[in-house]
Amino acid sequence: MDVPWECVGCVGGVESSVHLFLHCPSAMMVWYEVFRWLGMVIVIPPSLFILFEVLRGSARNVKLRQGFLMIWHATLWCIWKARNSSIFANGSFVPKVIVDEIKVMSWKWCLTRMKLSPCLFYEWT
Numbered sequence: 001m002d003v004p005w006e007c008v009g010c011v012g013g014v015e016s017s018v019h020l021f022l023h024c025p026s027a028m029m030v031w032y033e034v035f036r037w038l039g040m041v042i043v044i045p046p047s048l049f050i051l052f053e054v055l056r057g058s059a060r061n062v063k064l065r066q067g068f069l070m071i072w073h074a075t076l077w078c079i080w081k082a083r084n085s086s087i088f089a090n091g092s093f094v095p096k097v098i099v100d101e102i103k104v105m106s107w108k109w110c111l112t113r114m115k116l117s118p119c120l121f122y123e124w125t
């Protein structure tokens, strides 16, 4: 009954949540880019929980931690959204597009929740 989805981010992958969000080559590219944007080089760990700990641990202060948390949520959300649009709306799963979307979304969230000034987007990206 439970037929697995074929992964939209790669050929031949069977979609599980850890594959889709972490181990799929496309998801890995997204994470590498997001971390590179934050000035970090990472090795993709075996679980999302560990990745989260890596991200959280590298934030040196509370404000940065809040920002990283938003980026974390934006990343998961954008991967999920791209996955759904590939399956249901004939969209595509392109890491670079997803990363751009993550940047814009995190920036918007920072504006509303942290009340940063809009001009920060240039520093931000």
Ligand SMILES: [Zn+2]
Pocket: 007, 008, 009, 010, 011, 013, 014, 019, 020, 023, 024, 025, 026
């Ligand atoms: Zn995949």
